[in-house]
Amino acid sequence: xxxxxxHPSTLSVQEGDSAVIKCTYSDxxxxxxxxxxxxxxxxxxxxxxxxxxxxxxxxQRIAVTLNKTAKHFSLxxxxxQPEDSAVYFCAASKTGANSKLxxxxxxxxxxxx
Amino acid sequence: xxxxxxSSRYLVKRTGEKVFLECVQDMDHENMFWYRQxxxxxxxxxxxxxxxxxxxxxxxPEGYSVSxxxxxxxxxxxxxxxxxxTSMYLCAxxxxxxxxxxxxSGTRLTVV
Numbered sequence: 179x180x181x182x183x184x185h186p187s188t189l190s191v192q193e194g195d196s197a198v199i200k201c202t203y204s205d206x207x208x209x210x211x212x213x214x215x216x217x218x219x220x221x222x223x224x225x226x227x228x229x230x231x232x233x234x235x236x237x238q239r240i241a242v243t244l245n246k247t248a249k250h251f252s253l254x255x256x257x258x259q260p261e262d263s264a265v266y267f268c269a270a271s272k273t274g275a276n277s278k279l280x281x282x283x284x285x286x287x288x289x290x291x
Numbered sequence: 292x293x294x295x296x297x298s299s300r301y302l303v304k305r306t307g308e309k310v311f312l313e314c315v316q317d318m319d320h321e322n323m324f325w326y327r328q329x330x331x332x333x334x335x336x337x338x339x340x341x342x343x344x345x346x347x348x349x350x351x352p353e354g355y356s357v358s359x360x361x362x363x364x365x366x367x368x369x370x371x372x373x374x375x376x377t378s379m380y381l382c383a384x385x386x387x388x389x390x391x392x393x394x395x396s397g398t399r400l401t402v403v
Binding site for chain 2: 221
């Protein structure tokens with residue numbers, strides 16, 4: 179089955195700097211890659227996703243890139259703010275009526291004011 | 292606003308008790324999921340359901356069961372709670388995996 183790995187497990191950046199979080203996946207048939215943000219005391223929330231027919235997608239300060247050949251995808255956050263501090267999960271799945279997401283273990287991002 | 296609602300934010304139960312965690316979604320989603328979240332272990336899938344009265348085991352089903360009698364409601368049952376089931380439990384629903392999941396706020400269960 180699919181295996182999704184996230185590295186590192188923690189990341190600390192200075193406010194205003196950029197943060198990049200990387201994930202790798204093992205199943206070349208996977209074609210959907212969402213990112214979730216989990217703030218303290220809340221459930222994970224979908225913040226951006228990408229499908230395998232595109233290489234990059236942007237939404238204001240966040241972007242996701244996908245390299246299908248290398249089987250990795252990354253979340254990019256520019257101009258980081260303290261409210262970006264959270265746990266971020268990547269995931270992967272393939273199409274199919276009963277397919278399900280496989281999640282990475284999560285990374286804790288800390289933005290230092 | 293679409294929602295996944297988990298009935299309790301915090302629960303404290305005694306070892307050996309039967310525990311019910313309830314989850315309701317208002318999005319008419321076919322798929323529903325139960326995860327537990329522990330530090331350093333990420334999100335681990337316990338059970339999921341693709342339709343009413345259907346259930347599938349996830350990665351860690353031992354000690355748990357589920358019930359889905361109605362499309363909008365998915366219940367997680369701890370048959371005989373143990374201290375190693377102390378955890379954060381998250382419910383999610385989706386139209387399909389190609390559109391992402393909507394998560395509830397979680398239930399923090401403590402078994403004493």
